Amino acid sequence: xxxxxxxxxxxxxxxxxxxxxxxxxxxxxxxxxAPRVFALNGVSFSIKTGRSFGVVGESGCGKSTLARAVMGLxxxxxxxxxxxxxxINAIGREELRQLRRNFQMVFQDxxxxxxPRQKVGRIIGEPMDALERVSSDERQGRVVEALEAxxxxxxxxxxxxxxxxxxxxxxxxxxxxxxxxxxxxxADEPVSALDVSVQAQVLNLLQDLQxxxxxxxxxxxxxxxxxxxxxxxxxxxxxxxxxxxxxTEQIFxxxxxxxxxxxxxxxxxxxPPR
Amino acid sequence: MGANLTFVQRCIRHRSFVAGGIxxxxxxxIALLSVVWTPHNPIKMNIRxxxxxxxxxxxxxxxxxxxxxxxxxxxxxxxSITVGVVAVGIGLFFGxxxxxxxxxxxxxxxxxxxxxxxxMFAFPAILLAIMLVATIGPGAVNxxxxxxxxxxxxxxxxxxxxxxxxxxxxFVLAARAAGKGRFRITxxxxxxxxxxxxxxxxxxxxxxxxxxxxxLSYLGxxxxxxxxxxxxxxxxxxxxxxxxxxxxxxxxxxxxxxVLGLNLLGDGLRDVIDPRLARER
Amino acid sequence: MTLLSVENLSVTLNTMGGPARAVxxxxxxxxxGETLGLVGESGCGKSMTALALxxxLPETARAxxxxxxxxxxLLEYSEAAMCRVRGNRIAMVFQEPMTSxxxxxxxxxxxxxxLSLHRKLGRGEAQKEALRLLEVxxxxxxxxxxxxxxxxxxxxxxxxxxxxxxLSCGPDLxxxxxxxxxxDVTIQKQILDLIRxxxxxxxxxxxxxxxxxxxxxxxxxxxxxxxxxGTVESGPTAAIFEHLSHPYTQGLFAAMPKLxxxxxRKDGAKRQRLNTIPGVVPELADLPAxxxxxxxxxxxxxxxxxxxxxxxxxxxxxxxxxxxxxxxGIAPARIVEDHFAACVHLDEARARLNSA
Numbered sequence: 001x002x003x004x005x006x007x008x009x010x011x012x013x014x015x016x017x018x019x020x021x022x023x024x025x026x027x028x029x030x031x032x033x034a035p036r037v038f039a040l041n042g043v044s045f046s047i048k049t050g051r052s053f054g055v056v057g058e059s060g061c062g063k064s065t066l067a068r069a070v071m072g073l074x075x076x077x078x079x080x081x082x083x084x085x086x087x088i089n090a091i092g093r094e095e096l097r098q099l100r101r102n103f104q105m106v107f108q109d110x111x112x113x114x115x116p117r118q119k120v121g122r123i124i125g126e127p128m129d130a131l132e133r134v135s136s137d138e139r140q141g142r143v144v145e146a147l148e149a150x151x152x153x154x155x156x157x158x159x160x161x162x163x164x165x166x167x168x169x170x171x172x173x174x175x176x177x178x179x180x181x182x183x184x185x186x187a188d189e190p191v192s193a194l195d196v197s198v199q200a201q202v203l204n205l206l207q208d209l210q211x212x213x214x215x216x217x218x219x220x221x222x223x224x225x226x227x228x229x230x231x232x233x234x235x236x237x238x239x240x241x242x243x244x245x246x247x248t249e250q251i252f253x254x255x256x257x258x259x260x261x262x263x264x265x266x267x268x269x270x271x272p273p274r
Numbered sequence: 275m276g277a278n279l280t281f282v283q284r285c286i287r288h289r290s291f292v293a294g295g296i297x298x299x300x301x302x303x304i305a306l307l308s309v310v311w312t313p314h315n316p317i318k319m320n321i322r323x324x325x326x327x328x329x330x331x332x333x334x335x336x337x338x339x340x341x342x343x344x345x346x347x348x349x350x351x352x353x354s355i356t357v358g359v360v361a362v363g364i365g366l367f368f369g370x371x372x373x374x375x376x377x378x379x380x381x382x383x384x385x386x387x388x389x390x391x392x393x394m395f396a397f398p399a400i401l402l403a404i405m406l407v408a409t410i411g412p413g414a415v416n417x418x419x420x421x422x423x424x425x426x427x428x429x430x431x432x433x434x435x436x437x438x439x440x441x442x443x444x445f446v447l448a449a450r451a452a453g454k455g456r457f458r459i460t461x462x463x464x465x466x467x468x469x470x471x472x473x474x475x476x477x478x479x480x481x482x483x484x485x486x487x488x489x490l491s492y493l494g495x496x497x498x499x500x501x502x503x504x505x506x507x508x509x510x511x512x513x514x515x516x517x518x519x520x521x522x523x524x525x526x527x528x529x530x531x532x533v534l535g536l537n538l539l540g541d542g543l544r545d546v547i548d549p550r551l552a553r554e555r
Numbered sequence: 556m557t558l559l560s561v562e563n564l565s566v567t568l569n570t571m572g573g574p575a576r577a578v579x580x581x582x583x584x585x586x587x588g589e590t591l592g593l594v595g596e597s598g599c600g601k602s603m604t605a606l607a608l609x610x611x612l613p614e615t616a617r618a619x620x621x622x623x624x625x626x627x628x629l630l631e632y633s634e635a636a637m638c639r640v641r642g643n644r645i646a647m648v649f650q651e652p653m654t655s656x657x658x659x660x661x662x663x664x665x666x667x668x669x670l671s672l673h674r675k676l677g678r679g680e681a682q683k684e685a686l687r688l689l690e691v692x693x694x695x696x697x698x699x700x701x702x703x704x705x706x707x708x709x710x711x712x713x714x715x716x717x718x719x720x721x722l723s724c725g726p727d728l729x730x731x732x733x734x735x736x737x738x739d740v741t742i743q744k745q746i747l748d749l750i751r752x753x754x755x756x757x758x759x760x761x762x763x764x765x766x767x768x769x770x771x772x773x774x775x776x777x778x779x780x781x782x783x784x785g786t787v788e789s790g791p792t793a794a795i796f797e798h799l800s801h802p803y804t805q806g807l808f809a810a811m812p813k814l815x816x817x818x819x820r821k822d823g824a825k826r827q828r829l830n831t832i833p834g835v836v837p838e839l840a841d842l843p844a845x846x847x848x849x850x851x852x853x854x855x856x857x858x859x860x861x862x863x864x865x866x867x868x869x870x871x872x873x874x875x876x877x878x879x880x881x882x883x884g885i886a887p888a889r890i891v892e893d894h895f896a897a898c899v900h901l902d903e904a905r906a907r908l909n910s911a
Contacts, residue, residue, distance in 0.1 A: 058739035059710075071451050100453040112444035117466040127452035165835055176448070195596035195766065195836070200810035200829040207828070222739065229812035229829070249817055266744040267814050268769030270796055 010049030013184055013216050014070060019043040019079035021065050021240075039065040040076065041240035047233075049183065052210065052217040054231030054248070056224055056263070062240040063220045067188045070218060071105050072096060083184070101131045104177035108189035110169035114161040120147075121157030124176045131180060146175040149212070150205060167198035174205065181213065188220045203230060224267055228252050236260045284546050291542025297535025298477075305351035314342035316349040317500040337507075337521055338514060347528050349502040354532060357418050357487040357497075358480040364422025365479060369429025370472065374464060376430070377437035378456045388434065391427030399424040400486055407495045414497035417490045425479050432475050436468040470547040477540035481533040488529050504529050556625050558760050559585040559608075559728055563620035566600070566607050566784075568839070570615075575839035577603040577616070579785040579863075583777075587727065590754055590761045592775035592792070594768060596807075598836050600784035601764045605730050608762070609647055610637035624728070643673045646721035648714070650733035655717060656705040662689075662716050663701030666723055673724040688719040693749060711742035715749070722753065729754065732764045747774055768811060772796055780804045783837060783847025786866065790894030800869045800896040802904050803848045806832040846897070854900045854907070866895040 021040040039062045047053040057063045068074040070081055072088045081088050083103060088096055104127060107113035114123050124143050128134060134142070144154045150171040161169055170190060177185050190206070191199040203226065209215060221227050227234055228248055235245040236259065244257040255261045285291055308316075320340030328335045334343040372391075376384040394402075403420040410416050440446065441464065449459050490496035491505030499506065504525040511521035566578035578600040585591055593601040607618045610629060622629040629640060641647075649655045657665060666688060667681035676684060682701065689697035692715040705713055714734060721729055731750060735743035751774055754761045765771050771778055771792070778795050780788040780803065788801040799805045809830035816827070834851040843849055845860040852859070898904060 058741065068447075073447065073450055097453050100451075105448065105451040107444050107448060109444050113448050115445040115449075115463050115467070118462075126449060126454070130449075130453040130458070167835070173448070176452070196768075196807055197596060197810045197832040198835075200812075200831040203812065204828050204831060223812075224740070225812040225814045228814060228817050229827075252815060252817060262741055264814070266740040268740075268744070268747070268767065268773045269814065270768050270772045270808070270811075 010051070012046050013049045013084065014218070015046040015080075015082040015085075016066075016070065017044050017080045017082070019066070019069060019081065020077045021062070021069060021074065022077045038240050040069065040079075043079070043237075043240070043242055045235055045242065045245060047184070047216060047218060049216055050210070050214050051233060052219060052231040054219045054221065054227035054234040055237055056221060056227050056234060057237035058222060058263075061237045063237050064188055066237070067105070067186050067218065067220045071103060071186050072100070097131060101127070101180040102182050103184040103186065104180060104182040106170070106173050106177050106185060106187040106190045109193055110166045110173060111161075111193075113173055114169055116161055118160075119157065120159050120161065120164075120172055123161070123172060124157075124179055126176060127180045142179060143175075146179045149178060149209065150175045151201075165198075167194055167201060170194060170202055171205065174202075174209070178209065178213070178215075182215065184216045184218065186218045186220070189222065190219070191226060192221065192223060199226075206230060224252075224263060236263065281546070285542075288542050288546055290538045291546055294535050294538025294540070294542050297531055298539050301351055301532045301535060302355065304348050305355045308345075308348035308352055312342075312345035312348050314345045316341060316345035316502050334524055335520065338510070338518075343521070343524055346502045346507060347504070347524055350504040350507065350525065350528065351532075353414075353497055353501060353503045354484045354487060354529075357414070357421065358483045360418045361422040361483040361487075362425060362476055362479050364419065365425030365429050366472070366476060369426040370433045372426070372430040373433025374437055374460050376434045377441060377464070378460050384434070387430060391430045394424065394427040395431075400489055403486060403490060404493065404495065407490065412495040412498065414501065417487060417496040421483050421486045421490075425483065428479060429472070429475065432471065433468065436471045437464050440464050440467045470543075473547065474540050474544045477536050477543060481536035481540070484529065484532055484536070557584050557623075558587050558625060560623040561608070561621070562623070564604065564607060564622060565619045566603050566612060567617045567619075568603075568613070568615055569617075570840055572838070572840035576784050576842065577839055578607060578618075579783070580620070581779075581786060583779060583786075583789070585728070585760045585762070587760050588754070588758045589777070590751075590763060590775040592771040592778045593762065593764045593781055594766065594771045594778060595781035596766060596836060598839065599781040600839075601781050602732055603784075604781075605647065605732050605762065605764055608728075608730060609641055609645060610634075611641075642669060642726070643724045644726055645728045645730065646724070646726035648717050648721050648729065648731040648734045650736050656713060658705055660704070661701065662703050662705065662708070666716070666720050669720050669723045684723070685719075688723055689716070691722065691753070692716070692719045693745075694719075709742075710738055711746060714738060714742075714746055718746075718749065718753070722757070725757070726759060729759050729761045730764070731761065733766070734763075735770065736765070736767075743770070750774070768808060780807070783842055784839060785847065785863075786895075786897065787848065788894075788896040789866065790869070794869075794894040798869060798894065798905070799908060800894070800901055800905060801848075801898050802852045802854055802900075803832070804896075805904065805908055806830070806851075846899075854903050856900070858899050864897045864899045866897045867901065869894040869896050869901060 019040050020038075020042060023037045023039060025035045025037060041062070043062075043066060045053070055063045055066060065074060069076050072081070075089060083099060086095070086099055088099065091099070121143050124146055125139055128139065128142065143157060147154060147156060152168065152171055152175065161172065164172065174190075187206070191202050194202060206217065207230065210217065217230070219227060219230055231248050233246065234248050234251045235242045236251065236257065237243065238259050244251060244255065244260045251260060252264070255264060318341065320336070322340065334347070337343055337346070372387050376387040403417070403424055406420040406423070407416050446459060446463055449463055454462070487496055487503070488505030488508065491503045492509040494506075494509065496505055497503045507525035508522060511525065515522055561581055561583050564578060564581040565576060568575045568577050581604055583591065593604060595601050603612070606612050608622055608629070610632065612618060618630050620630070624640065624644065629637065632640065663682060663685050666685035667678070670676045670681040670684050671678070686697055686701060689700060694700050694712055694715050700708070700712070705716070708716065734750065735746050738746060747770065750761070750763075753759070761775070763771065763775050775792055778789065778792050779786045780795070780801065782803050788795060788804045795804070799808055810832060812829060832851050837843065837847060837850065843860065845862055846852070846864050849855045849859045
């Protein structure tokens with residue numbers, strides 16, 4: 001590993017400035033203003049190349065909205081998301097499409113995130129088909145390469161998603177994210193639908209891929225142990241805000257914010273009851 | 275768990291699918307056969323031999339003009355199928371396009387398209403078809419177009435509902451994250467995932483179209499003589515219901531069997547296709 | 556008399572791939588006030604065991620063996636007789652509180668319904684009792700909540716309502732199937748505390764089903780670790796987590812990322828791989844004849860593949876009080892005679908663990 005990012009001193013890949021996202025709910029009463037939900041309430045952070053950035057928090061804290069905003073799938077109410085210094089909400093549609101090759105996403109549900117009607121080869125190739133022009137030979141080669149990188153076989157290309165187990169499907173989803181050789185992978189709860197033994201395989205895979213391709217992760221999870229295991233840096237979110245942010249060791253061994261402490265205390269440990 | 279059964283095996287095990295398939299297959303088979311061969315020329319009259327009882331020569335007897343009833347019934351199948359295919363084709367093409375558009379664009383597009391189909395739903399379809407044919411003039415083509423137009427909102431609404439459900443799935447979000455636009459997502463992800471719903475509805479609309487054509491022809495504003503048509507056979511037989519009731523029974527039976535067959539097929543298809551979908555989810 | 560005694564309970568499912576033994580020879584007993592945990596990964600048979608106890612197996616399933624509630628074999632009960640047992644003597648709490656509550660009725664109505672059905676209470680009495688139960692399960696402002704619909708409550712509150720309903724008839728046995736899996740960790744902690752306190756106060760017996768070793772470790776007296784439909788290791792919770800004995804239990808534990816491990820990593824060691832269990836969970840329809848874990852186990856021999864290994868007692872390993880595995884700091888387990896594991900290579904397994 002000679003890339004500058006591997007040892008933590010890399011350039012800034014993603015920067016988020018004071019991000020707000022409000023949703024307007026349907027009106028409940030004719031005479032009152034429609035209620036608004038504040039999913040993101042002023043979030044700022046930056047991620048350096050080759051690092052793993054974790055976001056933890058409980059359901060409804062805005063972490064999934066944040067992931068989608070970083071992916072450009074959600075337009076923020078205000079604030080900016082910079083990817084390699086391009087504001088992804090300000091550049092044109094075609095420019096954004098070109099930029100997309102550099103950031104891909106892995107979703108939580110390994111059953112819902114793969115189109116049941118498409119073969120695995122087509123699923124994995126989708127980002128490449130959407131963003132690049134490649135010959136069919138190169139396409140084939142890269143799909144096989146991605147499949148092998150995640151521990152599947154070339155013959156799996158011609159199967160349908162339902163022929164795979166949950167863990168294997170998540171590998172397929174990771175292969176799809178890898179196909180454009182992105183700099184950033186945003187993973188939203190990538191292992192929370194998996195059994196413990198399978199979860200370990202996928203977490204190891206994520207780390208191996210980082211070593212191999214120097215990819216940067218933004219990992220969203222409710223599971224503190226998973227985030228501690230994978231990430232170099234952690235942001236703790238609550239009610240649309242980052243309440244604490246720092247190197248993983250520090251957050252987990254010396255939490256400063258009350259909420260972080262509550263979260264850590266609540267995790268059931270493998271130790272018999274008092 | 276029917277997981278390990280192939281599609282064909284599941285079809286064969288489904289009783290109403292098999293019954294519907296046989297009846298619908300017979301309808302199509304007879305229509306095709308009648309193009310190249312009928313026992314007699316269905317439009318050739320023979321006044322002397324009218325109201326003949328069934329014989330080996332005329333298996334179902336002859337009508338008031340001495341035409342061979344079996345031959346007319348067989349040719350009538352052609353007419354019914356043509357009407358079904360064209361009318362449902364019109365409904366499918368426009369209805370599915372509008373439904374997909376509404377689902378892909380949401381907002382005002384969806385609002386306008388859906389309110390328009392609600393408007394059309396508010397009137398009985400057959401009444402509107404009669405009105406339309408009355409204004410633009412009777413005839414097979416006009417009847418078909420009228421029936422087709424009124425199956426558009428059925429398909430539009432169904433398509434939008436099914437498509438909205440698919441748009442909410444995570445793999446569509448994944449496609450957006452991959453950089454695909456609305457149009458490509460619609461063609462590559464939405465449409466293939468709602469095909470099964472459409473197939474089922476198509477068979478049912480097909481049956482409805484056959485019924486509607488029979489009704490319009492019965493009223494004399496559908497296909498015009500001498501084109502053989504089950505609906506017109508019924509209306510002609512009506513005047514002679516006491517003279518020769520069988521004249522009404524044969525076309526009635528033909529219509530009933532076709533509609534029954536298509537509906538059974540539709541029900542069967544829903545059962546055969548849906549569990550597989552449920553499992554894949 | 557023993558409250559619940561399960562003897563050689565097996566459940567066979569008829570699938571297209573042939574009969575699948577979803578539960579194989581489960582045997583355990585439970586007294587009032589005792590808590591038992593069933594832990595394992597998806598498809599290990601833990602939920603199917605619970606459904607068999609409740610008499611709620613799917614129609615294609617056949618149960619054999621015996622489920623004795625105070626001596627009476629529930630498997631021989633008619634559906635009508637089981638209806639009187641369910642809710643009344645055995646109550647169940649499910650994973651997803653939203654789908655187990657009827658969205659069209661108020662919370663008060665749903666609890667009241669259970670009360671009038673099983674305890675023949677009048678309307679006014681039922682509402683009063685419902686209010687008391689909501690207070691017992693710690694719902695703030697219980698009087699107001701009675702008139703709420705399920706969607707007006709948070710996930711944690713809905714699960715509290717489910718627990719209130721389960722408690723409504725003073726059951727002897729509470730079965731909780733992944734009761735906190737759909738909840739956030741802070742809410743999970745509250746619900747687990749609540750369940751534990753209720754079991755203590757009311758003297759019920761409880762079976763807690765979970766995939767989460769941490770939840771199990773903190774909540775129950777005894778544990779059955781399940782794999783491939785059967786028990787692979789059973790014993791007092793403290794004993795099991797102190798002496799992880801079966802290779803599967805060891806693998807499961809090692810595969811779990813544990814909080815607070817990062818600080819213990821050696822300097823510069825940015826990466827630390829989790830130990831994984833190779834392979835995948837076997838299909839229930841074609842489980843191997845011998846040990847179900849054989850294909851994924853590092854210690855496998857021909858003996859393992861020949862016949863299912865019996866549950867054998869785990870003798871206390873001599874003088875390893877300081878052999879620090881990850882659960883160091885736990886007081887030495889007192890009772891080890893009833894710590895069992897279904898493995899023929901127990902000694903090797905433990906040696907491997909101690910050397911790791």
